[in-house]
Amino acid sequence: MRKKIVLLLIITGSIHSFGQQPAYTSNDSLTIRNIFDEALLKGESYLNLNVLCKSIGHRLTGSPQADQAVNWAQQEVSDYQVSKVYKQEVTAVRWVRGDIESVSVQQISPSPQKSHAKSKLEKHKLYATALGGSVGTNGPLTAPVVEVGSIAELAKFTENELRGKIVFLNGPMDKTQISTFDAYGACVSQRYAGASESASYGAIGVLVRSMTTLTDEHAHAGSMSYKKGVTQIPAAAISTSDADMLHEYLQLYGTMEATLNFNCYTAADSVKTSNLVAEIKGTENPEQIIVFGAHIDSWDLGEGAHDDGAGVVQCMEVLRLFNALNIKPKNTIRMVLYMNEENGNMGGKTYAANAKLAGENHICALESDRGGFSPRGFSIDGKEAQLAVIQQWQSLLDPYGLHYFKPGYGGVDIGPLKNEENRVNEDIMLLGLYPDPQRYFDYHHSIDDVFENVNQRELELGGASMAAMIYLIDTYWSKFKTN
Amino acid sequence: MRKKIVLLLIITGSIHSFGQQPAYTSNDSLTIRNIFDEALLKGESYLNLNVLCKSIGHRLTGSPQADQAVNWAQQEVSDYQVSKVYKQEVTAVRWVRGDIESVSVQQISPSPQKSHAKSKLEKHKLYATALGGSVGTNGPLTAPVVEVGSIAELAKFTENELRGKIVFLNGPMDKTQISTFDAYGACVSQRYAGASESASYGAIGVLVRSMTTLTDEHAHAGSMSYKKGVTQIPAAAISTSDADMLHEYLQLYGTMEATLNFNCYTAADSVKTSNLVAEIKGTENPEQIIVFGAHIDSWDLGEGAHDDGAGVVQCMEVLRLFNALNIKPKNTIRMVLYMNEENGNMGGKTYAANAKLAGENHICALESDRGGFSPRGFSIDGKEAQLAVIQQWQSLLDPYGLHYFKPGYGGVDIGPLKNEENRVNEDIMLLGLYPDPQRYFDYHHSIDDVFENVNQRELELGGASMAAMIYLIDTYWSKFKTN
Numbered sequence: 001m002r003k004k005i006v007l008l009l010i011i012t013g014s015i016h017s018f019g020q021q022p023a024y025t026s027n028d029s030l031t032i033r034n035i036f037d038e039a040l041l042k043g044e045s046y047l048n049l050n051v052l053c054k055s056i057g058h059r060l061t062g063s064p065q066a067d068q069a070v071n072w073a074q075q076e077v078s079d080y081q082v083s084k085v086y087k088q089e090v091t092a093v094r095w096v097r098g099d100i101e102s103v104s105v106q107q108i109s110p111s112p113q114k115s116h117a118k119s120k121l122e123k124h125k126l127y128a129t130a131l132g133g134s135v136g137t138n139g140p141l142t143a144p145v146v147e148v149g150s151i152a153e154l155a156k157f158t159e160n161e162l163r164g165k166i167v168f169l170n171g172p173m174d175k176t177q178i179s180t181f182d183a184y185g186a187c188v189s190q191r192y193a194g195a196s197e198s199a200s201y202g203a204i205g206v207l208v209r210s211m212t213t214l215t216d217e218h219a220h221a222g223s224m225s226y227k228k229g230v231t232q233i234p235a236a237a238i239s240t241s242d243a244d245m246l247h248e249y250l251q252l253y254g255t256m257e258a259t260l261n262f263n264c265y266t267a268a269d270s271v272k273t274s275n276l277v278a279e280i281k282g283t284e285n286p287e288q289i290i291v292f293g294a295h296i297d298s299w300d301l302g303e304g305a306h307d308d309g310a311g312v313v314q315c316m317e318v319l320r321l322f323n324a325l326n327i328k329p330k331n332t333i334r335m336v337l338y339m340n341e342e343n344g345n346m347g348g349k350t351y352a353a354n355a356k357l358a359g360e361n362h363i364c365a366l367e368s369d370r371g372g373f374s375p376r377g378f379s380i381d382g383k384e385a386q387l388a389v390i391q392q393w394q395s396l397l398d399p400y401g402l403h404y405f406k407p408g409y410g411g412v413d414i415g416p417l418k419n420e421e422n423r424v425n426e427d428i429m430l431l432g433l434y435p436d437p438q439r440y441f442d443y444h445h446s447i448d449d450v451f452e453n454v455n456q457r458e459l460e461l462g463g464a465s466m467a468a469m470i471y472l473i474d475t476y477w478s479k480f481k482t483n
Numbered sequence: 484m485r486k487k488i489v490l491l492l493i494i495t496g497s498i499h500s501f502g503q504q505p506a507y508t509s510n511d512s513l514t515i516r517n518i519f520d521e522a523l524l525k526g527e528s529y530l531n532l533n534v535l536c537k538s539i540g541h542r543l544t545g546s547p548q549a550d551q552a553v554n555w556a557q558q559e560v561s562d563y564q565v566s567k568v569y570k571q572e573v574t575a576v577r578w579v580r581g582d583i584e585s586v587s588v589q590q591i592s593p594s595p596q597k598s599h600a601k602s603k604l605e606k607h608k609l610y611a612t613a614l615g616g617s618v619g620t621n622g623p624l625t626a627p628v629v630e631v632g633s634i635a636e637l638a639k640f641t642e643n644e645l646r647g648k649i650v651f652l653n654g655p656m657d658k659t660q661i662s663t664f665d666a667y668g669a670c671v672s673q674r675y676a677g678a679s680e681s682a683s684y685g686a687i688g689v690l691v692r693s694m695t696t697l698t699d700e701h702a703h704a705g706s707m708s709y710k711k712g713v714t715q716i717p718a719a720a721i722s723t724s725d726a727d728m729l730h731e732y733l734q735l736y737g738t739m740e741a742t743l744n745f746n747c748y749t750a751a752d753s754v755k756t757s758n759l760v761a762e763i764k765g766t767e768n769p770e771q772i773i774v775f776g777a778h779i780d781s782w783d784l785g786e787g788a789h790d791d792g793a794g795v796v797q798c799m800e801v802l803r804l805f806n807a808l809n810i811k812p813k814n815t816i817r818m819v820l821y822m823n824e825e826n827g828n829m830g831g832k833t834y835a836a837n838a839k840l841a842g843e844n845h846i847c848a849l850e851s852d853r854g855g856f857s858p859r860g861f862s863i864d865g866k867e868a869q870l871a872v873i874q875q876w877q878s879l880l881d882p883y884g885l886h887y888f889k890p891g892y893g894g895v896d897i898g899p900l901k902n903e904e905n906r907v908n909e910d911i912m913l914l915g916l917y918p919d920p921q922r923y924f925d926y927h928h929s930i931d932d933v934f935e936n937v938n939q940r941e942l943e944l945g946g947a948s949m950a951a952m953i954y955l956i957d958t959y960w961s962k963f964k965t966n
Contacts, residue, residue, distance in 0.1 A: 037659045176520045178883055178944070213940065374857070374919045376884075400661055401859075401919075403886040436857045436884075436919060438940045457696065457921045461661075 023392035028475065032468045034325050036400055039464035044320055045313040046456045048076065049372070052313065053303035053451035060300040061340040062094035062271040069296050070276045073316060073337055077278045080319040083332075085278035088354065090339045092346040094271040095132055097300060098263035103128035103207065103236055105246055108144060108255045121253065126246070127239035129219035129301060130264045131191060131208065132343040133226070134235045141166075141205055141234065142259040147250050151189050151197050163202030166258045168250075169194045170209045170243050173441065180437045181370065184211055188222070195235040196227035205260050206235040209243040211441060217241050218446040221299045223343040234262055275347045279334035280322055288331040288477065290470055292318060292366040295341030295348075295413055302449030306440065309451075310372025310459055312337055314433075317463035318470060329474045331363060338413040341369070345412055352416035356424060363477050364429040365418075367411030368466060371443075372459040373435035374401065378469060379408025381418070382429030382480075389479045393472055402465055404434050427482050433466055506875035511958065515951045517808050519883055522947035527803055528796040529939045531559065532855070535796065536786035536934035543783040544823040545577035545754040552779050553759045556799060556820055560761045563802040566815075568761035571837065573822045575829040577754040578615055580783060581746035586611035586690065586719055588729055591627060591738045604736065609729070610722035612702035612784060613747045614674060614691065615826040616709070617718045624649075624688055624717065625742040630733050634672050634680050646685030649741045651733075652677045653692045653726050656924065663920045664853065667694055671705070678718040679710035688743050689718040692726040694924060700724050701929040704782045706826040717745055758830045762817035763805055771814040771960065773953055775801060775849040778824030778831075778896055785932030789923060792934075793855025793942055795820055797916075800946035801953060812957045814846060821896040824852070828895055835899035839907060846960050847912040848901075850894030851949060854926075855942040856918035857884065861952060862891025864901070865912030865963075872962045876955055885948055887917050910965050916949055 039045075052069060059066040070087060077085055107121035130136075143166045148154055150171040154162075169190040177183035188211055195206045210220035219237045226232045238246070249256050276296065282288060294311025298304020315335045322329065338347030355362065364382075377397075380387050391405050410418070410430025418428055435458070443449040473480065522528075535552060542549040553570060560568055590604035613619075626649045631637055633654040637645075652673040660666035671694055678689045693703035702720045709715045721729070732739050759779065765771060777794025781787020798818045805812065821830030838845065847865075860880075863870050874888050893913025899905055901913055918941070926932040956963065 036661070040658045175523045175940075178519070180940075374921050438857050438944065439938050442938070455922050455925070457658075457663075461921065 024396050024472070028472065029396060031327065031471060032396065035321055035467045035471065036464045038321055038324055039317065039460045040457070042324070043317060043460040043463065045317040045459050045463045048313040048316060049305065049309050049454060049459065050451055052309045053305050058300045058302060058304050059296060059298045061092050061273060061297045061343060063300070066297050066339065067273055070274055070337065070339070073276050073296065073312065077316055077319055077335070081323045082278045082319055083281040085276070087274035088277050088351065090273050090275055090347050090350045091270050092273055092340040092344050094267040095343055096265055096267060097130060098136060098265065100261055100263040101128070101130055102261045103238060103258060105145065105249065105256050105258045107253050108257050121249065126242040127217050127219050128236045129221050130262045131222060131224040131235045131237055133224045133266065134195070134262065134264055135232045136263045136265050137234045137260045140259050140261045142257055143204055145207070145246070145250065145256045145258045147247060150187065151193060154197055154201060157201060159201050162198065165203050166205040166207060166260065167194070167198040167203045168207045168246060170247055172209060173211060173213050175213050180213060180441050183213065184441060187211070191222050191237065192224050195224055195233050196230045199231045199233045203233060205233050207258060208235060208237045210237045210240050212240055212444065214442050215240050215244065218448060221301050221445040234260055236260060236262065273339050275339050275351055276337040277334060278319060279332050280319065280329055282331040283328050284330040286332050287361060289334050289360055289362045290331055290364055290474055291334045291336055291362055291414070292466060292470055293336035293338055293413055294368045295339070296337040297339050297342055299342055299445045301445065301447045302443070303451055305449050305451045305454050306371035306443050307445065307449055308341070308369045310454060310462065311368035314368050314372070314459065314463035314466055318467045321464070321467040327471060331474050331477055333470055333474065341412050348413035349416045352419065352422040355417065356422040359424055361425045362417055362428050363425070363480055364431060364473055365410065365414035366431040366433070366466060366470065367414045368433040368462065369411050369413070370433065370435050370437065371440040372454045372462055373439060374458045375433060375435045375462045375465040377402045377404025377434045379406060379432045379434050380429065381408065381410040383427070383482050385482050386429050386480050389476065397468065400461070400465065400468070408432065427480060429480060431469065433462060435462055507879050507955070511955065512879060514810065514954060515879065518804055518950045518954065519947045521804055521807055522800065522943045523940070525807070526800060526943040526946065528800040528942050528946045531796040531799060532788065532792050532937060532942065533934055535792045536788050541783045541785060541787050542779060542781045544575050544756060544780045544826060545750070546783070549780050549822065550756060553757055553820065553822070556759050556779065556795065560799055560802055560818070564806045565761045565802055566764035568759070570757035571760050571834065573756050573758055573830050573833045574753050575756055575823040575827050577750040578826055579748055579750060580613060581619060581748065583744055583746040584611070584613055585744045586721060586741060588628065588732065588739050588741045590736050591740050604732065609725040610700050610702050611719045612704050613745045614705060614707040614718045614720055615782070616707050616749065617678070617745065617747055618715045619746045619748050620717045620743045623742050623744045625740055626687055628690070628729070628733065628739045628741045630730060633670065634676060637680055637684060640684060642684050645681065648686050649688040649690060649743065650677070650681040650686045651690045651729060653730060655692060656694060656696045658696050663696060663924045666696065667924060670694070674705050674720065675707050678707055678716050679713045682714045682716045686716060688716050690741060691718060691720050693720045693723050695723055695927065697925050698723050698727065701931060704784050704928040717743055719743060719745065756822050758822050758834055759820040760817060761802060762815050763802065763812055765814040766811050767813040769815050770844060772817050772843055772845045773814055773847055773957055774817045774819055774845055775949060775953060776819035776821055776896055777851045778822070779820040780822050780825055782825055782928045784928065784930045785926070786934055788932050788934050788937050789854035789926050790928065790932055791824070791852045793937055793945065794851035797851050797855070797942065797946035797949055801950045804947070804950045810954060814957050814960055816953055816957065824895050831896035832899045835902065835905040838900065839905040842907055844908045845900055845911050846908070846963055847914060847956055848893065848897035849914040849916070849949060849953065850897045851916040851945060852894050852896070853916065853918050853920065854923040855937045855945055856922060857941045858916060858918050858945045858948040860885045860887025860917045862889060862915045862917050863912065864891065864893040866910070866965050868965050869912050869963050872959065880951065883948065883951070884944070891915065910963060912963060914952065916945060918945055
């Protein structure tokens with residue numbers, strides 16, 4: 001039926017018309033089939049991910065592994081006959097986890113009025129990890145715990161109630177959201193802004209429920225940020241199973257106290273690191289750029305396999321596919337592996353600022369940063385007419401399981417390219433690869449984000465999907481000009 | 484854009500018209516939202532799968548666990564306020580694996596003319612498993628190996644070349660098929676029919692490459708069958724890594740011999756076992772039945788988690804959801820957990836034969852037997868007008884990630900209901916839940932098909948998708964009458 005629909009729409013001209021040019025040709029079908037065959041039969045993304053995860057490991061900005069990963073990727077893509085490959089300097093803040101990291105809770109005093117709480121609860125160690133950007137505790141920090149359901153719920157408390165306390169932000173991700181990214185977006189503010197919001201009530205520390213729909217025993221890391229002018233208090237994530245337990249304890253005993261001990265810190269000097277840029281020069285419009293990328297840094301608890309090693313090796317695979325299949329793009333296609341997405345976004349900001357400075361004209365920017373799962377399509381941050389062009393390709397891409405072409409978010413790293421201060425081309429369109437979203441937050445920022453949890457075919461299909469989309473945008477680039 | 488399309492189609496009346504009745508109502512939207520919320524927040528399928536896999540285990544027809552699983556499911560669904568629940572007797576052939584199972588290969592003699600083959604290759608043990616239905620070897624069986632690329636390639640050999648040999652059927656699954664089920668369908672004949680086809684050339688044993696797109700070290704089991712009048716020769720699957728190695732050995736040494744040793748057998752007496760049937764009586768047309776099911780038996784190497792424990796617990800969840808949400812179906816909705824899908828299909832055949840005998844009118848039959856992965860829709864074996872009714876629900880189901888509503892296969896267990904000899908209702912439509920197909924054959928019939936490899940959300944969404952589809956078919960049942 002889908003074919004009938006597309007045909008009908010073209011005949012009735014009910015969507016934007018682009019002259020008599022067809023939506024795609026049989027040559028496009030053939031090229032895309034070749035892209036998928038090549039990726040599934042001779043793909044290198046899975047092996048590359050193995051090296052990135054197992055030989056290099058996690059890649060926090062400023063760590064030796066982060067720079068090692070950039071060097072490795074530079075060497076690898078050199079084999080793919082790119083026109084040029086180079087590092088782009090990025091200056092970033094360096095946060096260091098330190099070697100002391102513990103959270104425990106204990107009962108403040110027995111509650112004799114409750115019959116089932118006869119003896120004082122012994123110290124209970126939690127699965128916890130300091131949030132990225134947090135200050136250390138400067139030795140053990142002990143205070144009573146106050147549970148708060150969300151940032152919004154803080155408003156229900158008075159300063160008196162929270163002064164000197166450790167705030168426990170226990171907002172869960174909403175499991176009923178079919179897209180787990182929607183659930184994440186709805187409550188990640190407690191992790192990012194929870195410390196400063198709580199500090200403004202006089203709190204002296206923050207514990208945040210990990211951002212996952214699972215009930216598991218892993219702390220899921222992530223970044224936080226301090227508001228200017230507010231006291232900087234330490235913040236840590238605890239596992240969802242411990243968050244549920246702490247909630248139960250508070251119900252049972254009424255009061256609990258927590259002891260936080262972290263020696264994480266932000267280094268006084270910023271660090272010089274880099275993005276990796278590699279491109280295949282366009283044969284017709286080399287000055288017009290289709291940029292695609294992923295972030296090469298990662299959190300330091302797992303191996304950064306889904307987040308975002310998968311995206312990195314998929315982007316490298318795009319270059320390999322164009323080379324192996326001898327696809328000569330009309331416009332320049334450029335891969336950027338961004339540094340520092342996780343805690344600062346200086347890679348994305350630096351790339352965009354440099355592009356502005358050079359007056360570079362980007363047709364679009366594409367990003368893969370939602371895990372190496374079975375691809376379903378793309379979320380598109382562009383004009384309605386641009387979206388319509390892409391949706392006309394639906395019947396072409398449907399045989400590859402790609403059906404999702406909807407308005408939506410591009411990605412953290414490519415966002416700055418569209419910000420007013422960096423924009424060269426008013427028509428710039430952002431696209432995010434949209435894989436199946438069910439498993440992402442099982443692994444996200446935790447020790448479980450390892451190579452073993454990435455499926456080879458799913459990963460390979462994602463890289464091929466990106467290559468197919470880049471090929472199509474390159475072929476029909478003029479349709480994306482709206483002026 | 485999808486909404487616009489549906490609207491356009493309705494306005495222009497370009498698909499089958501069903502009077503003025505709308506495709507669905509806002510009440511349907513609400514009910515389906517409730518189904519998904521309930522499944523994701525209070526679903527019991529994941530816990531049930533844990534019990535089925537971990538407390539009961541694998542469930543080959545005729546094993547104590549298979550009957551234990553039926554009893555367990557009967558008890559569980561009794562809690563879901565069903566109108567009735569009962570066992571339906573099934574008589575099946577019982578195949579027994581036995582306790583001796585080994586395959587090894589060795590060089591027949593050194594090949595001094597090849598410089599890199601200086602000494603005789605020692606006996607090399609392979610990862611292997613007897614195929615279900617195979618005869619035993621009656622002690623070690625040693626013979627030279629001849630590699631054949633597929634059943635079709637057998638025709639290139641003369642009887643002389645294969646007489647007394649062990650045929651090694653090494654056809655790989657085609658990785659370029661986006662649906663791994665298509666790749667499986669294209670070469671599973673070598674497993675199912677390879678023994679008899681080879682025996683007709685005088686071969687005395689068969690080794691078959693495991694049916695998986697992975698290169699792994701697990702033998703993937705599966706059923707085979709003997710043609711009447713052809714000598715019954717033993718058949719085993721070997722791991723894909725061993726198949727690749729054996730291929731290399733044959734290139735290197737020219738000749739190899741294999742030793743097979745199995746004491747599997749088919750029991751002289753058939754076994755009495757059962758399907759489990761549970762239903763909620765229809766409020767308006769109790770005599771019209773919507774049947775949905777999965778198979779409760781499994782292969783004996785893993786835990787039958789994806790195949791088909793996932794389907795079993797999803798079907799049980801459908802009953803729970805109807806009960807928890809107080810959805811009263813107009814027609815009778817009936818769950819069947821079929822026995823013996825893996826090696827005989829006697830559960831499906833028995834159910835259909837009994838239904839015919841009782842003159843039962845099935846509106847449709849739905850099956851979940853493609854693993855507990857993220858659901859994408861349904862493959863539909865029905866008339867064009869019926870397919871069109873379902874496709875009109877696309878915009879209603881799209882928010883749940885369901886986009887695939889295409890003509891296709893229903894399933895092994897429900898197939899007999901549509902066979903001419905069993906058909907009561909000419910309009911009977913078959914539907915198969917269609918989850919993402921990328922990972923299924925990584926686990927299929929191997930020791931890796933265990934609970935740990937099933938994702939909770941993916942499993943829960945599948946059960947909810949089935950409940951939503953059953954709810955919609957029940958609500959609009961009259962649209963599926965084509966006469």
